Amino acid sequence: MKHAKLITGIIGIVLGGIIAFLIPTPQGLSHAGMVVLASIVTANIFWIFNVLPSFITGLLMLCSWVLLGAVDFPTSFNIFSTTTMWIIIGGLALGTAATKTGLINRMALKIMSYLPANFRGQSLALMLAGTIISPMIPSAHPKAAMSTPIAEGISDALSYEPKGKGSSGLFMAAIWGFIVMEASFLSATAQNYAFKGLIPTKYQNVLTWGNWFLLMLPWTIIALVLGYWLLNFLFKPKNDQPVSKDFIHQKLEAMGPMSNQEKITAAVILVAIIFWILGSAIKLEAAITALIGVCILTATKVLTPADFKNRLSWDTIIFIGTVMALGNVMKTVGLTTWLYKILQPLINPILSNIWITVIVLPIVIYLCKFVVVSLISTGTLIVLCLLPFFSTMSFNPALLILIITASVNIWMLNYMDAPVITGQAAVQGKMVSKSGLAKSSLGYMVINILGLLLCVPVWTLMGLV
Structure with a gap:
């Protein structure tokens, strides 16, 4: 569709505007929290459908927090000094x-x-x-x-x-x-x-x-x-x-x-x-x-x-910085506490036991990858959803990062893994068949969970479980 990106971008902006200014602010969440929530929704629509280059979308997200009064500039752009x-x-x-x-x-x-x-x-x-x-x-x-x-x-x-x-x-x-x-x-x-x-x-x-x-x-x-x-x-x-x-x-x-x-x-x-x-x-x-x-x-x-x-990929560096800013800003405006109350019935069972987590969380990530193509965007969404639960977990939340980074790299379909696309482009698509991609990815999805299960005893010995 010729104007698909434009239409998707307009939908994302309109949806963000509705969330920020038309929907009544829920109990327990400030207007600043609604602004940040709206910007996250819009940004993810832009990232998923590649409306703008990812780093530009990220920068616009950070700028919107300042322009709309959710947080000040030092808070919004603090990550770039870390x-x-x-x-x-x-x-x-x-x-x-x-x-x-x-x-x-x-x-x-x-x-x-x-x-x-x-x-x-x-x-x-x-x-x-x-x-x-x-x-x-x-x-x-x-x-x-x-x-x-x-x-x-x-x-x-x-x-x-x-x-x-x-x-x-x-x-x-x-x-x-x-x-x-x-x-x-x-x-x-x-x-x-x-x-x-x-x-x-x-x-x-x-x-x-x-x-x-x-x-x-x-x-x-x-x-x-x-x-x-x-x-x-x-x-x-x-x-x-x-x-x-x-x-x-x-x-x-x-x-x-x-x-x-x-x-x-x-x-x-x-x-x-x-x-x-x-x-x-x-x-x-x-x-x-x-x-x-x-x-x-x-x-x-x-x-x-x-x-x-x-030679340095400055667009990637900026994009990563804008994504990393989300965690601190969400906490500052109280969005993490509010999300905890909303998502608690769904997520608590997954995080109730480390053995359940290393089986169920990768499967959730695999399913997300069919919709959210970007590895960083998928991992970021998962972390942000789990961030409110860190204080109540029975194991160290740092382990979630290991589970996520091992699970976002799947390539069942051609579009699902950008580095695999790069590899195919480097050989003009002459090496691997579609069935070869699908079979090896399915095998990796199983191997990944087995590997994570075997990590649990080590995590326990190191005092993180």
Whole structure:
């Protein structure tokens, strides 16, 4: 429909206006709360139907709070001065350096060179390479765009038919390693920081880099082991005989010896990860570590001013910031307390027991993904709905962030996962079939819940349940 976005946008604005100014303010909620509620409804309609670029919608939402008197400017835009925003900026800059210098490509190809050149060996290589590389690049789209052409080259070298079982399986191995395994590490994607930033500071402090890794370790093992088994079960060709690794060796030879810029980048990222792990023990903010690393890379000319202008995804950074502002503002205007009273009968049973939560909440998220395409928007909506219940839960609410970040990444249908769309675009849609997407996503949905269930004993041992 030619004017669908315009019509949807008008509907969103009209609906927001009705909520803010025509519906009587319910008991227990202020007019400021109604304004914020109206802006959330309008913004989500805009995000779901892509009426405007996501970051523009987010900025308009924050501006509307100030213009309509819900909160003042410092409260509305406070998130942009927090450490969370700066760790996102610093982390994305580190990832930019790793991609620009070719370090990530070299690591992936090197890992592949050690394993047999057949489906079993190279699917495992792609999954392991992605898992190892994930914490270095906090952005899914560059990883999808970089990894899937490598998978395509391997598929061609193995003479797999486009969109056949072998080709589909290698594509999904790249997605599994480089995208799915992002849930294992706090620094693997900016959305992890975004979801973390939505919750109160006392719960954020639980989710340090090291704690996140330990809390998700059982999930990581299950996701890798069962994921590898699933992809081989679904996609392994009948005659899976090893062939020459010439493709991989040619790529490595074309890259030449490791450059000084690669070595500097590798050293900076390695030190940064070490300090992120030790952050709580040595009282060093993760943002400071990331920003010092960026300064070193800039001083050594690995990164240039042009890189900051052209390679950093500033629209994504701004969008994440506007989404993260919601939690604090909702609490300020009393919207969280009011929502608690409204949603209590529906949500209390889900949060009554951690075992029930790790089964039911992912299923709710899966269903939401059929409507709300954006991973960050889906996670944000879920967090905002659960935020009013944090004080009454029987387990630490920080665990909800782990459940959410592991559950939003599904790709049953083409439109449901933007990084998968990026990966398909990078290979001109020639690798994976629709049935291959659907089957692997369904398998992941089951594996994800199994992995989360196995995390519960670890969460209990760490005193969070």
